[in-house]
Amino acid sequence: MLSEEPGAAGPYPWQNAQWRLLTDSATTGRLHHAYLISGPAGTGKTGFARAFAHALLCERFAQSATACGECARCKLVTAGTHPDFIELSWIDKATTISVDQVRSLTTKLALTATFDQRRVAIVHRANSMSPAAANGLLKTLEEPPPGCVLLLVADREAALPITVRSRCQRVLMPLPPRAESVAWLETAGIENAETLLACAHGAPLAARVLAADDSVGNIENLQRQWREFLLGRVEVVPMAEASAKMLATRECLSLFSLWLIEIARGAECTPGAPVNRARRRYFGEVSRILAHSMKLDNASLKTQAVIEGVLADIKIIRARIRAETSP
Ligand SMILES: [Zn+2]
Structure with missing residues (x-):
């Protein structure tokens, strides 16, 4: 039932639990009027919110708990012309959602639905609502017009006023397990998935953007x-x-570690190659230096300075091991 890509059929594979929770609520008459979908960027929250909105608006949702993609209303959603589906995000070069946008949204939600009772609105980047905009949304969150469902999508939930947060049901979207993300990226034909995922702080969609x-x-x-x-x-x-x-300090150190493991594994697996004790010791020392540096609070230091320090330590270790093992 659930497809690789979100859309008419459903969410991303790592969102199945959240999807089931929401669709079960909807099919059993326990649908909340507002949800706050939050979690790190690049994990597919936007796709999830759109897929859920689409499903709620489908004529056959009650039977299948998903969007059929074929009914007249599904076609309107796909074409972006469904009159009871509204999306808010930044306009042009703005980096906030304005009070005027929210006012226009609440006015539309107060109107009678075109088809049946249900109207769905998504507020993308909800944490970028101006204080006045957030305030403007409060009344609708407190006294929602019948049949309205609001989906607020936010990378940083804490940036939303508590008054807004407390009136929404939270849907948390944490980073998926690494192995699941890697498998998904590899299925999408992306090479070097581990590396890209590390660069993207573990967010699979961000890793896919990097690959592109x-x-x-x-x-x-x-x-x-x-x-x-x-x-x-x-x-x-x-x-x-x-x-x-190219990279921030933490990303850089974790990539060096990841690559070190790959190199060490490759060295061990080369057929016929004797396992070199000095090399193994060298890799062990490098791994220790990287791990130690990752534990330090070096957030205030320049990346280049931190990395130079780490590399200099590695160079010293290399020279020492070489001196000790050369005849
Ligand atoms: Zn449909």
Whole structure:
């Protein structure tokens, strides 16, 4: 029933529990009038809200708990012309949702529905409502017109006034488990899924966006450079410069760790290659340096400075191990 892509059929695979909760409420007459769908960016909240709104508006929702995609109302939703479906987001270059937008929304919601009782509105980026806009929405949240369902979508729930939050039922959308995201990205034909996911802080949709632009090539380049650095063929400063240009400190350290594991695994698995005790020790030391640095609170320091420090430590360890093991 649930498809890979959200839309008429349903949500993303990692949203099945939340989907079931909401559709069960709707089919058993326990639908709340307002939901706050919140969680980190890049996890598919927008797609989820649209899929749920679409399902609620479908003529056959009561039978199938999903949007059929074929009835007249589904077709109107798909065409963006359903009169009882309203979406609010930023207009042009604005980075907030204005009180005028909210006023227009509440006015429309107060009108009689065109088809049946149900009207659905999504407020995207709800945490960017101006204080006046949030205030303007309160009355509708307190006394919703019959049949109205409001879906507020927010990356940062805490940025919404408590008065708004307390009147919505919360739907949390945490980051999906890493393995599930990797599997989904790989099914979508995306190579290097682990790396991209690490760059995207674990958010699968953000990782897919990265895969679609030039970042992949750049990240693969950095991965190559890291490999060379470990072998002593790239110097500390250029390596740190290249890393800081692309990534924040934490992302950078976690990618180095991830790549180190891949390299170590590759080295162990090469058929016929003896497991080199010095190399194993070197990888162990590098891993320890990276892990230690990740534990430090270096948020206020410049990425390049932090990475330079880490790489310099690795260089010292490499020299020491080399000196100890050379005949
Ligand atoms: Zn339908």
